[in-house]
Amino acid sequence: MEQQPMAQHPEWSAEQAYVDRVVAAMRDKLAELQGTMQGVRGEIVEFRRHFWDDVTINLSTLDDLVETHFAIRQQAEVLGERERRYQQAVKTQRTLERQVSSPFFARIDFRYEGEREAEPIYIGIASFRDEREHTFLVHDWRAPISSVYYDALPGPASFRAPAGTVRGELLLKRQFVIRGGVIQAMFDAGLTIGDELLMYALSRRSDAQMHNIVATIQRQQNVVIRDDESPALLVTGAAGSGKTSAALQRAAYLLYKHRGDLDARQMLFFSPNPLFMSYISNVLPELGEDNIEQATFYDYLCARLGDEFVVEDPFDQMERLLEAGEDSRMARAVRYKASKAFADEIDRYVAGLAPKMRFHPILVEGRVIATATDVKSMFDATDPRLRLPLRVDLVKEELLHRLREFERDEALADWVQKEVDGLPDEAYRRAERMAAKRKRERPDLDEQEEARRLLGREVLRRMLRPVRRFVESLRFVDTAAMYRAWFEAAANHPPAGFEAGDWDQMCRQTLREMDEGTLWYEDATPYLYMKEQILGRAVSAPIRHVLVDEVQDYSLLQLRLIRSLFPYSRITMLGDPHQLVSPHRPGILEDDELARLFPGLTRVQFGQSYRSTRQIVLFTRGMVQGGEAIEPFDRDGTLPKLAVASSEAEQADVIARWLGEFAARGHQTKAVLTKTQAEADGLVRLLEERGVKLRRLDKRAVSLEPGVVVAPVYLAKGVEFDGVILANASRAQYHTNFERQLLYTACTRAMHELRMVSVGEPSPWILAQPQDTYERVDPAEVSSR
Numbered sequence: 211m212e213q214q215p216m217a218q219h220p221e222w223s224a225e226q227a228y229v230d231r232v233v234a235a236m237r238d239k240l241a242e243l244q245g246t247m248q249g250v251r252g253e254i255v256e257f258r259r260h261f262w263d264d265v266t267i268n269l270s271t272l273d274d275l276v277e278t279h280f281a282i283r284q285q286a287e288v289l290g291e292r293e294r295r296y297q298q299a300v301k302t303q304r305t306l307e308r309q310v311s312s313p314f315f316a317r318i319d320f321r322y323e324g325e326r327e328a329e330p331i332y333i334g335i336a337s338f339r340d341e342r343e344h345t346f347l348v349h350d351w352r353a354p355i356s357s358v359y360y361d362a363l364p365g366p367a368s369f370r371a372p373a374g375t376v377r378g379e380l381l382l383k384r385q386f387v388i389r390g391g392v393i394q395a396m397f398d399a400g401l402t403i404g405d406e407l408l409m410y411a412l413s414r415r416s417d418a419q420m421h422n423i424v425a426t427i428q429r430q431q432n433v434v435i436r437d438d439e440s441p442a443l444l445v446t447g448a449a450g451s452g453k454t455s456a457a458l459q460r461a462a463y464l465l466y467k468h469r470g471d472l473d474a475r476q477m478l479f480f481s482p483n484p485l486f487m488s489y490i491s492n493v494l495p496e497l498g499e500d501n502i503e504q505a506t507f508y509d510y511l512c513a514r515l516g517d518e519f520v521v522e523d524p525f526d527q528m529e530r531l532l533e534a535g536e537d538s539r540m541a542r543a544v545r546y547k548a549s550k551a552f553a554d555e556i557d558r559y560v561a562g563l564a565p566k567m568r569f570h571p572i573l574v575e576g577r578v579i580a581t582a583t584d585v586k587s588m589f590d591a592t593d594p595r596l597r598l599p600l601r602v603d604l605v606k607e608e609l610l611h612r613l614r615e616f617e618r619d620e621a622l623a624d625w626v627q628k629e630v631d632g633l634p635d636e637a638y639r640r641a642e643r644m645a646a647k648r649k650r651e652r653p654d655l656d657e658q659e660e661a662r663r664l665l666g667r668e669v670l671r672r673m674l675r676p677v678r679r680f681v682e683s684l685r686f687v688d689t690a691a692m693y694r695a696w697f698e699a700a701a702n703h704p705p706a707g708f709e710a711g712d713w714d715q716m717c718r719q720t721l722r723e724m725d726e727g728t729l730w731y732e733d734a735t736p737y738l739y740m741k742e743q744i745l746g747r748a749v750s751a752p753i754r755h756v757l758v759d760e761v762q763d764y765s766l767l768q769l770r771l772i773r774s775l776f777p778y779s780r781i782t783m784l785g786d787p788h789q790l791v792s793p794h795r796p797g798i799l800e801d802d803e804l805a806r807l808f809p810g811l812t813r814v815q816f817g818q819s820y821r822s823t824r825q826i827v828l829f830t831r832g833m834v835q836g837g838e839a840i841e842p843f844d845r846d847g848t849l850p851k852l853a854v855a856s857s858e859a860e861q862a863d864v865i866a867r868w869l870g871e872f873a874a875r876g877h878q879t880k881a882v883l884t885k886t887q888a889e890a891d892g893l894v895r896l897l898e899e900r901g902v903k904l905r906r907l908d909k910r911a912v913s914l915e916p917g918v919v920v921a922p923v924y925l926a927k928g929v930e931f932d933g934v935i936l937a938n939a940s941r942a943q944y945h946t947n948f949e950r951q952l953l954y955t956a957c958t959r960a961m962h963e964l965r966m967v968s969v970g971e972p973s974p975w976i977l978a979q980p981q982d983t984y985e986r987v988d989p990a991e992v993s994s995r
């Protein structure tokens with residue numbers, strides 16, 4: 211790799227001339243696009259205005275009705291097509307607007323086998339064609355040939371194209387930083403792809419939003435991004451190794467490769483917290499793609515459970531556990547409910563559940579349509595060889611049939627006719643007209659009675675609407691009672707590792723919570739999982755690709771649930787076993803269960819860490835087992851600092867001073883991280899008293915902004931800051947294995963600077979690091995500076 215000062219690079223002016231040519235062509239295209247968009251917009255407005263002119267509404271006969279239906283549909287389709295065309299133009303316009311400032315970031319010269327001349331290929335966030343000459347002025351970074359840029363060294367090279375492997379020779383690999391249409395920097399790469407450009411990218415200050423990395427994707431990351439074969443992919447790697455980045459560029463790659471067939475709404479990204487969702491929300495739009503669907507697993511659970519229970523969120527669960535401690539009964543219960551043993555237990559329970567199924571009665575206005583025993587009999591009458599969901603479905607059909615019968619049979623009943631009496635005259639007149647019409651077909655009909663019957667049915671239909679919904683959504687199956695029944699029956703049979711008293715307490719606590727209409731977070735997954743096994747997979751067919759970030763924090767059961775909800779989707783999972791911040795059993799990522807659950811699982815391990823300076827990586831990697839394998843990227847910074855304060859007040863003085871230093875150094879995003887929310891709240895008060903302007907980040911926070919945030923570590927998962935100060939980095943806070951992982955997660959949020967302050971003795975996980983990987987400073991000196 212050699213960097214040439216731009217003006218001295220012999221080809222600088224030739225390259226700038228090419229930039230100018232491309233930018234000019236892009237501006238022309240933008241102007242043309244503007245015209246087209248105006249035209250299409252006009253057409254849409256016109257079309258909407260005259261939508262009904264070409265539709266004749268005629269509902270007299272069935273044929274007329276069908277014809278009217280098709281006429282409306284046809285009009286709607288034409289309109290839909292124009293609207294899609296307009297949306298597409300808006301998208302192209304947005305991408306082009308980005309590209310006129312920075313039309314491309316790389317050039318490769320590739321000589322195809324058998325050709326004499328090499329062809330220069332310019333690579334950017336999207337392709338751009340010279341329409342007159344039918345040539346590509348810029349190639350999309352996802353085009354097959356662009357992979358040479360990411361994968362190959364100068365010399366013989368090949369790439370995979372739809373028609374097969376294409377061979378040739380890579381003669382030049384050049385990188386550019388272009389801003390406002392002017393080349394700012396230009397590097398000719400030798401052996402590796404763009405260390406210089408990567409350094410440039412990694413040295414920037416964070417602006418509280420993640421950005422795309424397409425100019426500097428590393429070879430290993432490219433493997434993940436372009437893998438279009440694995441049905442399931444697990445990427446593991448240290449903090450900051452680019453797992454999330456690779457996953458997002460992968461989404462962009464797949465959307466490009468399968469354009470026309472795969473839509474952003476068919477991809478779902480499970481984020482660790484709401485804050486993270488906004489943190490990454492810029493990446494795909496930067497690349498000209500629509501954002502894919504995003505949800506936290508908790509949101510998803512709640513959406514599936516509807517209003518059945520109020521579900522505790524994972525952050526409250528976390529606080530509850532941090533307070534109770536790892537060895538508490540509560541923690542053991544949480545771990546058990548997330549365990550494979552419990553998952554298997556539920557599978558066994560569901561397999562033998564048929565004779566013990568529980569149902570709700572079907573009632574309307576206090577009248578019984580079917581008692582719980584009736585429903586049970588209907589269930590028992592179905593073929594026992596069928597799976598539970600099919601049997602439930604048959605009961606549903608039978609119940610819907612009963613509802614129809616009920617509507618027919620009760621129309622003239624007194625209790626219904628009492629309601630009919632209260633109907634407005636208009637309804638009567640309508641019913642009388644209808645009855646008269648019918649009488650023409652059946653002269654023996656009692657017209658008065660028929661009118662009352664019609665009205666009775668109308669009243670019943672309205673009354674039965676919620677009941678029908680209740681039946682259709684299978685709420686007549688009392689799944690909660692069956693979940694409870696498991697705990698009722700299990701109370702006297704503690705599993706291994708539980709004392710009888712503790713187990714009994716746990717079972718009773720669970721039942722009590724459910725009585726109150728709430729579900730603890732640890733119960734939400736097993737409950738929904740059981741429910742899905744009984745009622746059938748309410749499969750999310752539209753989702754074709756699921757991405758799960760921070761997968762180390764998922765329990766086996768949560769992953770089983772994801773598998774059963776998205777059985778036809780491909781899955782990409784990203785995780786770091788050392789950043790386990792949930793109370794679940796560690797080791798899920800290495801587990802064979804994972805491969806059983808996701809057949810065809812491909813595992814990829816990232817070795818290099820890009821986020822933090824070399825000093826931060828060398829310090830933090832000692833906190834994890836096997837950490838010596840984590841390779842820092844060679845970006846220089848200062849040593850992490852540790853101050854041992856003697857009081858909370860002194861700690862706050864040190865933090866306030868350090869935040870001042872961070873600001874002076876130009877750090878945009880700064881975080882003070884704590885273990886718990888209560889600690890964060892306490893610190894906010896002390897820092898505000900010292901005149902520090904900051905933002906308290908709690909679980910409701912949905913966006914990250916530049917400035918100082920104070921937050922518990924578990925809320926800062928996946929996110930990064932220019933400078934991080936870890937408060938209360940003391941032994942009391944961080945000494946168990948689990949706390950070590952929290953500590954590692956907190957420290958690895960720092961891109962440029964890491965500081966730690968403890969009140970009293972520091973965490974043994976800090977003291978265990980080699981003395982030359984961090985610097986101890988005197989708090990008195992810091993605060994008097």
Ligand SMILES: Nc1ncnc2c1ncn2[C@@H]1O[C@H](COP(=O)(O)OP(=O)(O)OP(=O)(O)O)[C@@H](O)[C@H]1O
Pocket residue numbers: 408411412421423426427428431447448449450451452453454455456786789820821927928929930958
């Ligand atoms: N190839 C790359 N080029 C430029 N920047 C990169 C590259 N890979 C990763 N980065 C940067 O490194 C930082 C960390 O990336 P990312 O958040 O994707 O890592 P991660 O492995 O998901 O981290 P964590 O496990 O800590 O959440 C981000 O700022 C990202 O932009």
